[in-house]
Amino acid sequence: MATQLADIADLKSIPVEDINVAQPAIFAAGEEGAWFERLRREDPVHYCHDSQFGAYWSITKYKDIMDVEMNHKVFSSESSLGGITISDPEYMGEDGGLELPMFIAMDPPKHDEQRKTVSPIVAPSHLQLLADGIRERAGEVLDELPVGEEFDWVDRVSIELTTQMLAILFDFPWEDRRKLTRWSDVATGSPESGVVESWDQRKQELFECAAYFQKLWDERIKGQPAKDLISMMAHGEATKNMPYMEFLGNLILLIVGGNDTTRNSISGGLLALHEHPEEYAKLKADPSLIPNMVSEMIRWQTPLAHMRRTALEDCEVGGKLIKKGDKVVMWYISGNRDEDSIDNPNEFLIDRKKARQHLAFGFGIHRCVGNRLAEMQLQIVWEEIMKRFSHIEVVGEPTRVFSTFVRGYSHMPVIVHK
Amino acid sequence: MPKITFVAHDGTEHVVEVEAGTTARDAAVDNEIPGIDGDCGGNCACATCHIFVADDWINAVGKAEPESIEAELIQFADDYTENSRLACQITMSDELDGLVLNMPLAQH
Numbered sequence: 001m002a003t004q005l006a007d008i009a010d011l012k013s014i015p016v017e018d019i020n021v022a023q024p025a026i027f028a029a030g031e032e033g034a035w036f037e038r039l040r041r042e043d044p045v046h047y048c049h050d051s052q053f054g055a056y057w058s059i060t061k062y063k064d065i066m067d068v069e070m071n072h073k074v075f076s077s078e079s080s081l082g083g084i085t086i087s088d089p090e091y092m093g094e095d096g097g098l099e100l101p102m103f104i105a106m107d108p109p110k111h112d113e114q115r116k117t118v119s120p121i122v123a124p125s126h127l128q129l130l131a132d133g134i135r136e137r138a139g140e141v142l143d144e145l146p147v148g149e150e151f152d153w154v155d156r157v158s159i160e161l162t163t164q165m166l167a168i169l170f171d172f173p174w175e176d177r178r179k180l181t182r183w184s185d186v187a188t189g190s191p192e193s194g195v196v197e198s199w200d201q202r203k204q205e206l207f208e209c210a211a212y213f214q215k216l217w218d219e220r221i222k223g224q225p226a227k228d229l230i231s232m233m234a235h236g237e238a239t240k241n242m243p244y245m246e247f248l249g250n251l252i253l254l255i256v257g258g259n260d261t262t263r264n265s266i267s268g269g270l271l272a273l274h275e276h277p278e279e280y281a282k283l284k285a286d287p288s289l290i291p292n293m294v295s296e297m298i299r300w301q302t303p304l305a306h307m308r309r310t311a312l313e314d315c316e317v318g319g320k321l322i323k324k325g326d327k328v329v330m331w332y333i334s335g336n337r338d339e340d341s342i343d344n345p346n347e348f349l350i351d352r353k354k355a356r357q358h359l360a361f362g363f364g365i366h367r368c369v370g371n372r373l374a375e376m377q378l379q380i381v382w383e384e385i386m387k388r389f390s391h392i393e394v395v396g397e398p399t400r401v402f403s404t405f406v407r408g409y410s411h412m413p414v415i416v417h418k
Numbered sequence: 419m420p421k422i423t424f425v426a427h428d429g430t431e432h433v434v435e436v437e438a439g440t441t442a443r444d445a446a447v448d449n450e451i452p453g454i455d456g457d458c459g460g461n462c463a464c465a466t467c468h469i470f471v472a473d474d475w476i477n478a479v480g481k482a483e484p485e486s487i488e489a490e491l492i493q494f495a496d497d498y499t500e501n502s503r504l505a506c507q508i509t510m511s512d513e514l515d516g517l518v519l520n521m522p523l524a525q526h
């Protein structure tokens with residue numbers, strides 16, 4: 001890690017062709033902005049010959065990212081080719097490995113079929129039915145916060161509210177809800193990441209998860225159709241005969257897709273307000289800005305720094321020739337700071353015009369299906385916060401996640417004031 | 419200048435008049451008609467400008483080209499129907515003067 005930190009200091013002196021931005025240490029130090037700024041300026045479609053993840057292309061401009069997103073016939077998400085993150089799926093073929101089919105890492109036509117079965121469950125019309133429950137629970141979490149005393153915002157608010165959102169979506173047994181967070185970590189974790197001790201342990205825990213959901217499915221299919229996701233899938237025409245591993249893959253995808261993203265938007269949003277007191281003042285003066293602010297918070301945080309594709313044939317992007325088989329990384333965090341597509345991108349403005357026009361949810365056929373759920377959760381959190389607290393202060397340096405994929409915080413000390 | 423009537427899900431009508439050549443998405447967003455988000459800025463990349471073309475108008479407007487990007491994206495839209503289109507892919511002209519577009523409950 002020491003050498004990586006030395007690299008960070010070296011940014012100005014390294015030749016552009018030697019830049020490797022995909023170093024978790026850069027993100028953990030919160031330094032990625034300067035690196036991407038240089039790539040956008042000097043070499044916006046950049047080839048890195050070697051990294052801990054092998055060779056890869058960095059796509060750093062908003063418009064080029066959009067081009068790659070829209071060209072899914074050439075730029076594949078297929079998990080067997082490498083999937084959607086810069087690191088290839090490690091558990092495949094490993095002894096004790098277990099792969100769950102998830103449509104985020106599939107190409108059409110399979111992707112399309114699966115997405116259509118899940119999409120109505122997180123569509124706005126259905127979310128309306130969940131809103132009151134989410135609001136009530138969010139209020140309880142906020143009411144229990146110690147006033148005037150330091151605590152960890154990530155654990156007590158961001159993780160807790162996100163877990164509750166997912167538990168409400170699934171009508172998951174309430175006291176067991178942190179299992180959802182655990183399974184999300186396990187599904188995306190590896191022995192190397194320290195989440196599990198071995199591949200075998202990962203498999204065991206995912207089987208436990210599978211058995212748990214099987215039990216819920218069996219209960220729900222016997223009961224009356226209800227508005228939770230499991231019941232809807234158990235009773236839905238298109239989903240009731242879904243092979244079990246597919247059902248499980250879809251469930252885990254929703255947990256994983258909703259977990260780190262929503263959590264880190266809640267944490268990152270607070271930090272942004274803390275660091276921009278004039279924006280916090282605007283919010284206090286006019287809470288009707290909240291929906292617009294939420295879009296700006298999601299852009300500002302960009303909780304997934306990238307998505308990855310694999311080229312199925314040679315293709316030109318931004319004047320460079322990407323070769324068949326190449327790994328292509330779309331850096332959303334860079335596109336969301338691209339001065340050619342976003343006015344004053346380095347300013348956090350809760351009343352920003354066209355705040356919805358950001359890349360954090362991706363574009364094209366894989367565009368985040370949970371986007372409205374995430375926005376609703378964030379709106380509710382901020383509406384409820386404004387009803388209760390005059391001010392929230394971040395009182396120490398937050399800890400950033402050591403990852404080039406999840407862009408977020410593992411710890412953020414705060415004090416809330418009545 | 420051609421007129422468009424946007425009919426909200428609850429029946430409220432919003433009439434706007436725009437230059438020929440403007441897309442129906444821009445007509446809605448520029449005039450702050452609620453119900454069309456248009457998150458990708460009109461690039462046929464987000465499907466948050468989903469509308470239902472009124473029956474009387476579907477022949478004049480036409481359906482989404484099969485196998486086009488529009489057709490690929492719109493199949494995921496909430497309450498997708500035969501008359502579903504993306505408003506950013508409808509360009510206004512004098513022939514479309516009086517166009518009626520119905521809006522979904524919300525964009526996804």
Ligand code: HEM
Pocket residue numbers: 069103104105115122253254255257258259261262265298302303304307360361362363364365366367368369370371373374
């Ligand atoms: C602020 C919060 C969120 C952000 C920033 C976010 C971001 C993303 C991104 C970048 C993608 C991939 C887009 C692409 O490849 O073009 C995605 C896909 C997806 N997200 Fe989200 N997400 C968020 C919340 C959620 C929530 C709450 C859920 C579900 C409960 C969810 C479920 C999914 C699923 C299932 C996909 C796969 C869609 C597909 O492949 O068709 N996300 N999300």
Ligand code: FES
Pocket residue numbers: 443455456457458459460461462463464465466467504505506507
């Ligand atoms: S505005 Fe995004 S698809 Fe029409």
